[in-house]
Amino acid sequence: MNLSVKQKIPLKIKRLGINGEGIGFYKKTLVFVPGALQGENIFCQITNVKRNFAEAKLLKINKKSKFRVQPACSVYEACGGCQLMHLRYDKQLSYKEDIIRQSLKKFKPEGYENYKIRPTIGMTEPTHYRAKLQFQVGSFSGSIKAGLYAANSHRLIAIEDCLVQDKTTQQVMNTITDLLAKYRLPIYKEGRAHGIRTVMIRKSQATKQLQLIFITSKSLDFTDLIHDLLETYPEIRTVALNINADKTSQIYGEKTVILWGEDTIEEEVLDYGFSLSPRAFYQLNPQQTQVLYSEVVKAMAVTGEEDLLDAYCGVGTIGLAFAGKVKSVRGMDIIPEAIADAKANAASLGLTNAHYEVGKAEELIPRWYKKGYRATALVVDPPRTGLDSKLLAAILRFPPSKMVYVSCNASTLARDLVKLAAVYQVKYIQSVDMFPHTARTEAVVKLVRKSKNFKS
Template identity: 70%
Template sequence: MNLQVKQRIPLKIKRMGINGEGIGFYKKTLVFVPGALKGEEVFCQITSVKRNFVTARLLTINKKSKFRVQPACSIYEECGGCQIMHLRYDKQLDFKDDVIAQALKKFKPAGYENYEIRHTLGMENPQHYRAKLQFQTRSFGGSVKAGLFAEGSHRLVSIEDCLVQDQLTQQIINGLVKLLDKHKTPIYNERKIAGLRTVMVRKAQATDQVQLIFVSSRDLHLAPLIKDLTADFPQIKTIALNLNTSKSSDIYGEKTEILWGTDTIKEEVLDYRFSLSPRAFYQLNPQQTQVLYGQAVAALQVSPEDHVIDAYCGVGTIGLALAGKVKSLRGMDIIPEAIADAKQNAQDMGFDNCHYEAGKAEDIIPKWYHEGYRADAIIVDPPRTGLDDKLLDTILKYQPAKMVYVSCNTSTLARDLVKLAKVYDVKYIQSVDMFPHTARTEAVVKLVKK
C-alpha cells in the first residue's frame, strides 16, 4: 500500500459501510469516506492509513447520487450525532436492511444465506423523535454551553435546535443553560473544576411528564435554580442528582438522589401504562417503541401455559405486554431502580404471576434453573455489547422452545447467532428504524428450537 496521509485521490463509491460511510477501492486498497454515498464519484484526502484499509475526508463530489439530499440540520457535519441525514429517508431504510445482511455475511451463522430479512419499518415523520437527551455541559468564557462532543474528541458542540430531539426537551435544556449562567452553577472541566458534567432530560410521550438528572462531580446547591426551572416548565415532575466523581467516560456514578418532585413519571406503550425512574432504561423513540414491542410480542407467540423469561427487562415493558397471556413471567436487570419499577408496574396492572430480581441475567437464570424453574420462552433485549457468553451458554444448555432476540447492534447480533443457530432456526429478522438519520437500527429476531 503506497497511500500516504494527506494524499488526494479520486474514488468511486461501491457501497456503504455499517457506520454509514462510503466505501470504495483505490488500486485494490479499501477506502472509507464518511459522507459519501453509493454510486458517487468523489475526490477525497487520506486521513489515516491502517494495515488493511485507509480512511479519507470527502473534498468534492464529482458525480452525485440521485438519493443525496441536503440535511435540514445546520450543524449536521460538525455534530456527528447523525451519520446518514444526507441520504433520502426511504433509502436509509434500504441501507438498514443491508447493514443486517452485511453483519450476517461477516459472522456467517449457520444458514444465514436463507434468513428472511424483512424490510425495515420506518417512521412517517422521522424528526424530533428522541424523547431523551444526555447533553454535556461546559463553560466557555464564563458562559455555559450544552451539547454533544464532536465524534472522537472532547470538543463540545453546542446544540440549541436538534432536528431529531423532542422539542420540549430541547426547550428545557436551552432554558436550563440560561439558568446555570444566572445562578453561577459550578461547571465541570477535565482539568481542575468540579461541578455539573451532564444533564439528562426525558419526556414521557403519553403524559408529557418530564424527568431530569443533573450529573455532577460534587454536591451542588440547586434549590434556587430548581425553583426557577420548574416555574418555567411545569411539565417537569422529577429532578434528581447523580454523583459521578470518576475520571472515566461513564456518564453516571452509582448514587442517584431525588432532589425534587415524584420518584417516577408515567409512560404508555401498547395498551398499558407504567412508571419510569430517572435511571431506568427505556427506548428513546417512544413512537417506534410501539412498533418494536408489537413485533417482539408477535414473534414470541406465547400460549396460556407458557413460563417466560424477560432478560434485561428494564422496568418490565416488553414482558408486561405478555404477562396477561402466560402462566408466569420472570425478569431481571442490573439497575435496582428499574427492578423496583418493574415490580410496581406489575402490581399496578394487577399481575400476580410476575417475579423480578436485580442482577445479571447470566447469574440469575442459572440460579432459577438450579432451583427447578423451566422456561418455555425467553426474550432478550441486551445492550450494544450483545449477550454475555455465560448467558449464551445457559440458553444453549436449557434450550427454551421459543426465543426472541431484540438487538440494537447488528454486529453483536450476528455474532451471537453463530452459537444460537446451532440450536435454533432463525425464522426471520424484522428491522425497526428506532434511530432515523443514524447508521443504527434495531432488530427483532424470531427463533424456534430445532
C-alpha cells in the same frame, strides 16, 4: 499499503459501511469516507492508515448520488450524532436492511443466506423523535452551552435546536443553560474544575411529564434553579442529582437522589401503563417503541402456557406485554431502580405471576436453572455488546422452545446467531427504524427451537 496520510485520491464509493460511511477501494485497499454515498465518484484526503484499510475525509463530490439530500440540521457535519441525514429517508431504511445482511455475511451463522429479512419499518415523520436528551455541559468563553461531543473527540458542539430531539426537552435544556449562567453554577472541566457535567431530560409521550437528572462531580445547590424551572415548566415531575467524581467516560455515578418531586413519571406502551425512575432504561423513541414491541408480541406468538424469561428487562416493559397472557414471567436487570420499577409496575397492573430480581442475566439465569426453573419462552433485549457468553451458554444448555432476540447492533446479533443457529431456526428478522438519520437500527428476530432433544 500504497497510501499515506494527507494523500489526495479519487474514489468510487461501492457501498455504505456499518457506521454509515462510504466504502471504496483504491488499488485494492479498503477506504472509509464519512459523508460519501454509494455510487458517488469523490475526491478525498487520507487521514489515517491502518494495516488493512485507510480512512479519509471527503473533499469533493465529482458525481453525486441521486439520493443525496441537503441535511436540514445546521450542525449536522460537526455534531456527529447523526450519520445519514444526507441520504434520502427511504434509502436510509433500505440501508438498514443491508447492514443486517452485511453482518450476517461477515459472521456466517448457519443458513444465513436463506434468512428472511423483512423491509425496515420506518416513521412517517422521522424528526423530533428522541424523548430522552442527554447533553454535556461546557463553558465557552464565559458563556455556558450544552450539546454533544464531536465524533471521536471531547470537543463540545453546542446544540440549541436538534432536529431529532423532542422539542420540549430541547427547550428545557436551553432554559437550563441560561439558568446555570444566571446562578453562576460551576461547570465541570476535565482535570481543572469541578461542577456540572451532563444533564438528562426525559419526556413521557403519554402524559407529557418531564424528568431531569443533573450529573455533577460534586454536590451543588440547585434550589433557585429548580424554582425558576418549575415556574416555566410545570410539567416537570422529577429533578434528581447524580454525582460522578470519577475521571472516566462513564456518564453516571453509582447513586442518584431525588432533589425535588416524585420518584417516577408515568408512561404507556401497547395497552398498559408503567412508571419510570430517572436512571431506568426505556427506549428513546416512544412512537417506534409501540411498533417494536408489537413486533415482539407477534414474533413470540404466545399460547398462554409459556413460562417466559425476560432477560435485560429494564422496568419490565417487554415482559409486562405478555404477563397477562402466559403462566409466568421472570426478569432481571443490573440497575436496582429499574427492578424496583418493574416490581411496582407489575403490582399496579395486578399481576401475581411476574418475578423480578437485581443482577446480571448471565449469573441469575444459570442459578435459577440449577434450582429447577425452566423457561419455555425467552425474550432478550441486550445492550450493544450483545449476549454475554455465560448467558449464551445457559440458553444453549436449556433452550426454550421459542425465543425472540431484540437487537440494537447488527454485528453482535450476527455473532450471537452463529451459536444460536445451531439450536434455533431463524424464522425471520424484522428491522425497525428506532433512530432515523443515524446508522443504528433495531431488529426483532423470531427463533424456534429445531429439536426437543435437549436437557429439560
